[in-house]
Amino acid sequence: MAFKVPEEYYYTKDHEWALVEENIVTVGVTEFALDALGEVVYLEIPDEGQKVSFQEPFGVVESVKAVSDLIAPISGTVVESNAALVDNPGRLNDNPWEDGWLIKIEMDKENELSSLIKASEYKKLTAQ
Numbered sequence: 001m002a003f004k005v006p007e008e009y010y011y012t013k014d015h016e017w018a019l020v021e022e023n024i025v026t027v028g029v030t031e032f033a034l035d036a037l038g039e040v041v042y043l044e045i046p047d048e049g050q051k052v053s054f055q056e057p058f059g060v061v062e063s064v065k066a067v068s069d070l071i072a073p074i075s076g077t078v079v080e081s082n083a084a085l086v087d088n089p090g091r092l093n094d095n096p097w098e099d100g101w102l103i104k105i106e107m108d109k110e111n112e113l114s115s116l117i118k119a120s121e122y123k124k125l126t127a128q
Contacts, residue, residue: 012071016028016071024104028097037061041063044059045058045070045081046103048079055115056072061092072105076106076109
């Protein structure tokens with residue numbers, strides 16, 4: 001199955017996506033990860049103002065199959081959380097891109113972006 005992997009996004013090997021717009025990084029979960037997880041039934045993400053750390057867990061996604069940590073692609077302060085997803089986590093399966101973002105982070109260290117992978121590499125990682 002081919003999954004959507006937008007070229008303008010960055011990716012982690014943990015299957016999070018990151019959209020970088022100046023110093024704000026929007027973070028979500030890829031279609032590949034959601035397909036493996038199945039139907040999402042619970043989501044825990046940090047509130048605005050909380051700090052997240054590069055390559056450290058920042059939340060949890062629970063599905064009918066598994067519980068997985070969400071790993072921060074960048075360090076910084078959460079400037080916005082998608083509360084609508086917490087209230088209705090199943091929406092994440094419907095559209096993990098535009099409406100399915102989890103948090104927006106004001107990044108502390110721009111050099112951490114170099115650890116993220118581009119769409120072409122992510123496609124190879126997921127054998128698409």
